[in-house]
Amino acid sequence: MASAGDGQKPNIRHVARLAGVSHTTVSRVINDHPRIAPETRERVLGIMRELNYRPNSAARALANRRTHRIGVIVDSVVEFGPGSTVRAIEEAAHERGYTVSTIAVDDRVSTSDALGTLDAIGVDGLCLITPRSSSVESLRSGALDVPALVVGPEPEPDFFTVSVDQRRGARLAVEHLIELGHRDILHLAGPLDWLDARARASEWTRCMTEAGLRPRPVVVGDWTSDSGYAFGRSLTTMPAFTAVFAANDRMALGLIHALHEQGIRVPDDISVIGFDDLPDARHFLPPLTTVSQDFRSLGVLSMETLLAAIERRDAPDRGLIEPHLVVRNSTAAPRS
Structure with missing residues (x-):
């Protein structure tokens, strides 16, 4: 038995x-x-x-006694990506007559704690907006008996998943630099326990290898402009690499600041490309070439997927939103 x-x-x-x-x-x-x-x-x-x-009672209520409430667990809500995703999902949910109960997890509130709270109040579906693999594992260990969706870059066998296509975005960035003529491209990555950072770093390596180029060791930052600035200040001479793919716009901003102080010109000496397309990216000096993520579409797709599952309609296990490249003035052909 x-x-x-x-x-x-x-x-x-x-x-x-x-x-x-x-x-x-x-x-x-x-x-x-x-x-x-x-x-x-x-x-x-x-x-x-x-x-x-x-x-449990929440699962039994799905068919005819729904709460019309979606539970959202978000890690690092202060970061641009997770925060924008929360807002997009809340807007999409409200348009469909659902309320959203959002719990931010941190050092004091774990994913397991958040699951317990949402189970107690009752939700029709669950959305996990998490950049970290540990949060996905917590969900796997303590999933509620309701449809669950993970906003993450890779398919998950136990959950529905949606994401802006992180690998496609990284490929757009790296191929843009290669097409300009760059052959030595450094990657300034986000923390590699973040799933998005891991996907972007992996695709950078893949693109470099496919082009017959040797990837440099990854430089790991912490998403902040200070970490980009610290790396830039560590360059005491003109580096051999001619371009940097920064895993987000904030690190790109700090890097450009430090390069300016070091007398290294962007893009004349080094091209810099970011990821996210922050609202202020167009006002950086120089305006930043970056990869834009459509968080509005991400929120709509997340809700469409969850509602299909809640209403027992056919729901796709995996959904991807296409990113797009925004070319501005921080990238150019390499110095001769």
Whole structure:
């Protein structure tokens, strides 16, 4: 006979593991989704019976007693990307008649704490806006019995996922520099425990390798302009690299500031490209070439995906928003 195996009350995670399926599949079985293979449905239901598992009240209410509330857990809400995503999802939710309960996680409030709070108040669906892999693992370990969506750059087997295509954005940035003639391009990355930073760094390496160019060791910043500035001030002589792909606009801003103080001209000596297209990026000196992310579309797609799952309609497991390159004055052909 199947058992949860860890001394805990059985939950959706145990059912998914023992049935050999994802959390999303179990949720679809619970909600009688029509697009589940009969053998899969029977296997999941059999495990539920063996575990004596009963979906919680929030899951049972999906069909006819919805709360019309979406739970959002966000990590590092003060950063431009996560903060913009929260606002976009809130706007899209309100347009569809849903309220949003947002909990920011930090050193004092963990993802597990946030899940417990949202479970207590009752939500129809859950959205995790998290840059860190640890938060996704916390969700995997303690998922609520409602449709869950992760805003993240890579597919997740247990959840719906949506994202601005981070790899495509990084490729646009690096290929722009290569097309200008740059052959030695440094990457100033964000913290590599952030999923977006990891995806951008990985694609930079891929693009360089595909072009037959040797990637330099990644320089890791912390997303702040101060970290970009500190790296720029560490350059005591004119560097061999002719371009920098900064993983966000704020680090690009700090870098440009430091290069100016060092007498290194942008873009005459070094080209700099960012990522995000901050509202002020057009006013940097020089105006910053960058990759723009459409957070409005991201919020709409997130809500469309969650609502389809809540209403037991067919929902895509993975959705991507196309970024686009904004060329301004911080990039040019390399110095001769």
